[in-house]
Amino acid sequence: MAESTYIINGTVLTMENLELNNGFVKIKNNKISALGPMTQLPDTNDAQVIDACGGFILPGLVDAHTHLGIWEDSLGFEGDDGNEDTDPATPQLRAIDAINPFDRSFEEALNAGVTSVLSGPGSANPIAGQFAAFKTCGRRIDDMVLTAPIALKFALGENPKMAYHEKNQTPVTRMATAAIIRENLFKALEYAKAKEKAENDPDCDAPDFDMKLESILPLLSGEIKAHFHAHRADDIFTAIRISKEFKLKPVIIHGTEAHLIADILKDENIPIITGPSLSFRAKPELRNMTFETPGILAKNGVLTAITTDHPETPLSYLMLCASLANQSGMDEREALKAITINPAKIAGLDHRIGSIKEGKDADIVIYKKHPFERNADITAVIINGKRVR
Numbered sequence: 001m002a003e004s005t006y007i008i009n010g011t012v013l014t015m016e017n018l019e020l021n022n023g024f025v026k027i028k029n030n031k032i033s034a035l036g037p038m039t040q041l042p043d044t045n046d047a048q049v050i051d052a053c054g055g056f057i058l059p060g061l062v063d064a065h066t067h068l069g070i071w072e073d074s075l076g077f078e079g080d081d082g083n084e085d086t087d088p089a090t091p092q093l094r095a096i097d098a099i100n101p102f103d104r105s106f107e108e109a110l111n112a113g114v115t116s117v118l119s120g121p122g123s124a125n126p127i128a129g130q131f132a133a134f135k136t137c138g139r140r141i142d143d144m145v146l147t148a149p150i151a152l153k154f155a156l157g158e159n160p161k162m163a164y165h166e167k168n169q170t171p172v173t174r175m176a177t178a179a180i181i182r183e184n185l186f187k188a189l190e191y192a193k194a195k196e197k198a199e200n201d202p203d204c205d206a207p208d209f210d211m212k213l214e215s216i217l218p219l220l221s222g223e224i225k226a227h228f229h230a231h232r233a234d235d236i237f238t239a240i241r242i243s244k245e246f247k248l249k250p251v252i253i254h255g256t257e258a259h260l261i262a263d264i265l266k267d268e269n270i271p272i273i274t275g276p277s278l279s280f281r282a283k284p285e286l287r288n289m290t291f292e293t294p295g296i297l298a299k300n301g302v303l304t305a306i307t308t309d310h311p312e313t314p315l316s317y318l319m320l321c322a323s324l325a326n327q328s329g330m331d332e333r334e335a336l337k338a339i340t341i342n343p344a345k346i347a348g349l350d351h352r353i354g355s356i357k358e359g360k361d362a363d364i365v366i367y368k369k370h371p372f373e374r375n376a377d378i379t380a381v382i383i384n385g386k387r388v389r
Contacts, residue, residue, distance in 0.1 A: 004028045005385065006044050010052025010366065015059055015341040015355040025057060027362040030385035035356060050380055050387070052366050058336070059355050060115025060363030060383065061318055064343035065227070065253050065273045066310040068109065068119040068136070069099035073311070079103075083124035085163045088171060089184050091215040093129030095120040096148050099141045109136045109315040113365035115383050116146065116344075116353050117315070123155035123229040124163035126171060126180045130215065131227060133347055135363070137383045146349055151251070152219045154181055155229040156238055158285050178238055185246045188216035225249040225348070231256040231285040240268055251346055254309070256286055259293040262300035271303040271346045274338075276313040278321050291321075294338055295330030305343035306335075323372045332372065361385075 005027040012020035012035060024041050026034040072079030081098035084090050099119060109117070120131030130149035138144035160177045164170060171177040191213040198206035218224045226248040228239035236252055243250035252258065255272040258265060265272065274294045281289055297304040306325060308318050318339055326335040344354025352361045362385035368377045381389035 003046065004033070005048040005050065005362075005382075006041070007050045007052055007057055007364065007366065007380075007382075008041060008044075009038065010055050010057040012057045012356060013336065014357065015337055016357055023057070025356060025364065027364075027382070027385045030362055032356055032358055032360050032362050032364075034358060050366070052379070053368075055379060056367040056370055056376075057356070058113070058365050058367065058371065059340045059360075060353065060365055060381070061113045061339050062116045062305075062343040062347075062349075062354055063114055063307055063310065063315060063318055063339070064118045064251075064305050064347050065307040066117045066119045066315060067122060068105055068117050068310050068315060069101060069103050069141075070095065070119060070121070071311050072100055072103045073105045082122035083163070084121070084129070085124040088125050088160065088164060088169075088177075088180050089127040089212065090121075090125050090129050091127045091152055091184065092211045093121055094149065095130055095132040096141050096145065099132070099134075101138055101141055101144065105310065105315060106136055109310075110381060110383075111378070111389060112316040112318065113367075113378050113381055114315050114318055115363040115365070115381065116349070117310075118150060118343075118347055120151070120153050120227075123153070123159040126155055126160050126177045127184055128153040128155055128229075130224075133349060135383055137388050146352065147347075149215075149218065149224055150347060150349075151225045151227040152216065153227045153229065153253075154239070156235040157229070157231050158283055159229065162283075174235070174238070178242065181242060182245070184212070184216060185220070185242070188213045188220055189246070192217055192220060219248060220246065222247075222249060225251050227251050227253050229253045233257040233261050235285075236261065236265075236270075240270060253307070255293065255297075257288050258302075259290070259296040260288065262297050262302055265297070266301045271305070272297055273305045273307045273343065273346060275307040275321060276309040278308070278313045278317055278324065291324045291328035294325045294335070295328060298330060298334040298338070303342060303346060304334075304338055305346055306338040307343075319371050319376075326372060336371075 121129040132148035341354040
């Protein structure tokens, strides 16, 4: 078996500050070990060689907000594990306990060059549960995980209102949604203080174990981020307000109206995962949905990623979503960064994925021609240094 693999004769779009018009990438021990122009290609004897044949070599695509494996393809209630809408506060839910890697959407994502995703519960509950980050190739989620948990999901706006209005149960207003979030964050703070006091004072009893509050502690300590489902501008501001109150690290998911407040988001240094825009305006808070949003945000200096929100839009259309953003005014390079290095940065995983750089995971996609062109077929997909397509 060859010790190294060389991908040769392609335009290397690294998503770093480097582009090689005719270059190579070397893979060794499942990592990117070297890259450069073809004129500097070393001896490839005893190495596996993949010829890009003049195509384009990109890092594996990344979607930082999906429900992959949780809402399973072609199934109804039996494959719907996205919302535990029996309790508005469920921080203890773990995505890894719901994800089915045998769902055929994994194969479709892989065939489309999507090599890493974040996936987790839906947005029926104000506090929905824990997201996980993982590679899209494998049979057991435990072996595919990059980080779990990676974020705690919150939901603002219409979804919690709709889910609980039908049950005649709180929350049925935006005020109650925010109050439920605050109440549980306050409880978790008090719980943490009580635990710390018991650890430092033998005369103090530790609080009774509480799985919900335990699940919030990594958020309060800054170990994981707060992902806020928010479409309207006012809901985005509520997310920012709560985050400041509890010193959270917020990420806005969807941000349908984020382009209306791009300057404020830049000043607040809040990253946005936009989308899905390849959809229809199914509810009032989507009335300002447009593919112009990511371009406006990027031009204003906001760290921006594009999501499919799979299965709202299938993951196989992630590159198409970036292309449509480009057609709607987003710079071509920024559009590609929005589905590679930017979601990796937002997730805190850019040390491993999102770009072609020495030392990073060898997750690479080879296109026959520029991926924004028509019929830009994928000729190879590599994850962790192994060709999987």
